[in-house]
Amino acid sequence: MADAELIHRCQQGDHAAFEELVKRSERRVYGLIYQIVRSTNDVEDIAQEVFTKLFFSLPQFRLDASFDAWLYRIAVNQCYDYLRRRKRNPQVTQADLSEEEAAFFESDESVTLARPADISKRMEIKQLAENLLSALPPKERSLLILKEIEQFSIEELASIFKTSKSAIKLRLFRARNHLKAVYEKSKKRK
Amino acid sequence: MEHRQLKGLIEEYCEGTLSPEVYPKVTQHLAQCHECKQHLRLIRLTQGITAASKGIAPPFPAPGFSRQVLQAVAQQRDNYLFWRPLRIVALRTIPAMAILALILGVVAYMQMTALLDAPNKSEMSQLESYLDLPTNWGQEDAVLSETISRDPDRVVKTLMGGQTNPSKSEGKVK
CATH class of the missing domain: 1.10.1740.10 (RNA polymerase sigma factor, region 2, helix turn helix motif)
Structure with a gap:
């Protein structure tokens, strides 16, 4: 049906x-x-x-x-x-990235979902990505998840959040920049 | 198309929802513009991180979850039906209240402007009493203006604390 x-x-x-x-x-x-x-x-x-x-x-x-x-x-x-x-935010576990892991996220491989063959390495990368996303505020994280994992378009997101397409683009830009900042910080710590 | 417009289309470019006419324009611009290239790189990086986290398995709904939801619905139905009329009335009242507040605001503004444009004597005296001004402050003002025009030096001396001979005062300081 x-x-x-x-x-x-x-x-x-x-x-x-x-x-x-x-x-x-x-x-x-x-x-x-x-x-x-x-x-x-x-x-x-x-x-x-x-x-x-x-x-x-x-x-x-x-x-x-x-x-x-x-x-x-x-x-x-x-x-x-x-x-x-x-009145609490989800627990945040800071990720420390090795050069190899950072290279993975920056390569096209990560986008095309090609995974490292080694299962333990694969799990490690998943966990690191999870930790990086956890460091974002819930509103930014949910927007990125709806966009990149649930594959909603800008137009659909505008309908979900009851706002304009340009406002969604701006929020996405901020969320992406925030995630990048968390990522850079993790890279430096390592 | 300008840089700003093209930059605003990069999300759609990554989504693949651009029209065949616009797509080559964005591609061409991306090849030349450093700022837009950086934006594209930012999108790709964050796509990479979110895609990599995709494999984390979320908790699974229990087999009887849908039944559980129906039970919760049955429990909350009476409560929902009880409050529903009140909720509907409240929702319908909100615009009416907003309109009423607007009308009251306009009326208050009109009254205020009328008062400021044409103040009569009694209103002026009300204002004076509100500001705690002496009743003859208008006369004092006229006397002061006349004195300034007649003998400005005297007014200056008076305001400086009644020092009639500047050389004397200088001597005192020394």
């Missing part, structure tokens, strides 16, 4: 359709929440709140709009609420 039809049935109050909709999107929502809050323990609670909010807000959803953007907007806002409520 197509998403639109499923959503239409949810709007009619069909609980089975809503359950199906949750099953289809739960993994993506889990992934996004984890990327923003960086706490395994709280992901389930936040995801539950996201889907509960989604259920109650579905009657207002227009079928011609993007469901993913709608769902991600709820998830991102819920993560921000959670972080504000807890």
Whole structure:
């Protein structure tokens, strides 16, 4: 069944359709929440709140709009609420990069997702990248994750964050510069 | 196209969402412009870092998660239905309140400008009492102006503390 039809049935109050909709999107929502809050323990609670909010807000959803953007907007806002409520930022582990690791991030290999053959090296690089991203404030991190991992376009991001395309570009530019600064710092420390 | 416009299109260039007419212009500009090249490098570096972190597996939803959500929905439904009318009223009231505040602001502004443009006597006296001015401050001002025009030296001496003979005062200092 197509998403639109499923959503239409949810709007009619069909609980089975809503359950199906949750099953289809739960993994993506889990992934996004984890990327923003960086706490395994709280992901389930936040995801539950996201889907509960989604259920109650579905009657207002227009079928011609993007469901993913709608769902991600709820998830991102819920993560921000959670972080504000807890008044704590996710734990930051500073990364120290070797020349080899720095060369990997600066090469085209990292973008094309070609990974080093050595599994332990691969895991090390993943962990370092994770630590670099963890050093960013949640708003900047979530924007970069939505752009580069979830592959949302500038236009879709503008719709998720309810702002203009130029504002999104500016925020992205700041987030990228911040990440670069963290990266440079890690390189120097090593 | 100008440098600023082209720089603003680099994100779309990396996304691959540029039109076939604009794409070569950006490519050509990137080959010449150092600043834009740096911007592209910044995008590539951050793409590299985020892509490398992609492999970190997030926690997995438990098998009964969707059921759990439905239970939470059922629990919160009564609460939601109870507050819903109030929420709708509040949402509809916000624009009305904003319009009311605007109207009140305009009325207050009009009254204020009318007061400043045509102050009558009673309003002036109210202002004087508010500023704690003596009632005859207008007369004092006229007397002072007349004295200045008649004998400016005397006024200067008075303001300097009544020193009528500058040579005497210099002697005292010595």
